Amino acid sequence: MLNYIQYGNGKDLIFLHGWGGCIDSFSAIAKQFSTKFRVTLLDFSGFGKTPEPSVPMTVSDYADEVLKLMKATKIEKATIVGHSFGGRVALEIATKHSEVVDKLVLVDSAGLKPRRGIKYYFKIYAHKLRVKIGLKGLQGSNDYSKLSPVMKQTFKNIVNYNQKPHLPHINVITAIFWGRNDKETKPYMAREFHRDICGSALFWLNGGHFAYIEDSRAFMAILSAFLL
Numbered sequence: 001m002l003n004y005i006q007y008g009n010g011k012d013l014i015f016l017h018g019w020g021g022c023i024d025s026f027s028a029i030a031k032q033f034s035t036k037f038r039v040t041l042l043d044f045s046g047f048g049k050t051p052e053p054s055v056p057m058t059v060s061d062y063a064d065e066v067l068k069l070m071k072a073t074k075i076e077k078a079t080i081v082g083h084s085f086g087g088r089v090a091l092e093i094a095t096k097h098s099e100v101v102d103k104l105v106l107v108d109s110a111g112l113k114p115r116r117g118i119k120y121y122f123k124i125y126a127h128k129l130r131v132k133i134g135l136k137g138l139q140g141s142n143d144y145s146k147l148s149p150v151m152k153q154t155f156k157n158i159v160n161y162n163q164k165p166h167l168p169h170i171n172v173i174t175a176i177f178w179g180r181n182d183k184e185t186k187p188y189m190a191r192e193f194h195r196d197i198c199g200s201a202l203f204w205l206n207g208g209h210f211a212y213i214e215d216s217r218a219f220m221a222i223l224s225a226f227l228l
Contacts, residue, residue: 001068001069001072002042002043002044002045002050002065002066002069003023003042003043003048003049003050004023004040004041004042004043004069004073005023005040005041005042006038006039006040006041006073007030007031007034007038007039008033008034008035008036008037008038008039009037009038010036010037010038011036011037011038011078011079011102012037012038012040012075012076012077012078012079012102013030013033013037013038013039013040013078013079013081013227014039014040014041014042014066014070014075014078014079014080014081015029015030015039015040015041015081015082015083015086016042016044016066016080016081016082016083016086016087016089016090017041017042017043017044017047017083017085017086018083018084018085018086018087018110019047019084019085019110019155019158020047021047021048021083021084021085021086022043022047022048022049023041023042023043023048023049024048025083026041026081026083027041028216029212029216029219029220032220033224033227037227038075040069040073040075040078042066042069044062044065044085044086044089045057045062045065046150046151046154052148052150052151053150053154054150055150056150056151056153056154056157057154057157058154058157058158058161059088059089059092059157059158059161059163060092060096062088062089062092063089063092063093063096063097066080066089066093067093067097067100070100075100076100077099077100077101077102078100078101078102079101079102079103079104079105079227080093080094080101080103080104080105081105081107081223082105082106082107082109083107083108083109083210083212084107084108084109084110084184084185084209085110085158086107086109087106087107087108087109087110087111088109088110088111088158088161088163090104090105090106090109091104091106091109091111091163091166091167091170092163092166094170094172094174095163095166095169095170098170098171098172101172102172102173103172103173103174103175103226103227104170104172104173104174104175105174105175105176105177105223105226106174106175106176106177106193107177107178107212107219108177108178108179108182108184108185108190108209108210108211108212109176109185109189109193110158110159110185111161111162111163111164111193112162112163112164112185112189112192112193113162113164114186114189164192164196167192167193167196167197168196168197168198170197170198171198173199174197174199174200174201175200175201175203175222175223175226176190176193176194176197176200176201176202176203177203177205177211177212177219177222177223178190178202178203178204178205178211179204179205179206179207179208179209179210179211179214179215180204180205180206180207180211181206181207181208181211182207182208182209182211183208183209184208184209185209190202190204201226203218203222205218205219206218
């Protein structure tokens with residue numbers, strides 16, 4: 001079972017943190033919504049106080065974990081708020097299990113295949129060439145290199161999963177929040193989500209990938225109105 005906490009009473013509101021995050025990622029914001037909602041926060045497998053999985057996971061596996069938690073806590077339908085990787089999971093649930101989603105909120109969400117420049121492809125070529133001639137391949141980021149083998153493969157499974165084909169099939173009310181200066185999931189992705197998810201609303205925040213914290217007052221005000 002995932003580590004989780006719940007606050008308040010009322011309609012259900014679930015917050016899903018990004019890769020490397022935990023319950024604390026949304027806790028301050030969630031507590032403010034607990035006066036009107038039953039708020040649920042969780043640690044995905046491999047993060048916070050939830051142990052790593054024994055085998056590599058996929059986005060679908062993470063979505064299934066959330067669905068099992070919903071069933072265990074008697075949540076029949078909820079608004080799901082997902083940041084970055086949490087947005088991927090929220091998208092998966094909204095696509096395949098829309099019956100449990102009241103509204104969908106994507107916050108600087110991952111899920112789209114990024115546009116790659118010539119430097120990226122040169123780096124990939126150099127890596128493959130080094131391996132081919134018997135040298136050590138180029139190393140990934142420090143964060144990636146510190147992961148266990150299971151979480152490294154989990155990470156690969158996740159980042160190679162392109163959810164763009166699913167977007168036109170999302171039929172729940174959707175709000176998209178995005179930092180104008182996001183360098184991780186860049187602003188063009190926000191416009192793609194907005195274009196492909198029918199009837200979605202797009203709201204720009206001042207800040208980067210964590211603009212929901214940097215511009216929390218605007219985020220809270222707009223989200224509160226959206227949830228009415």
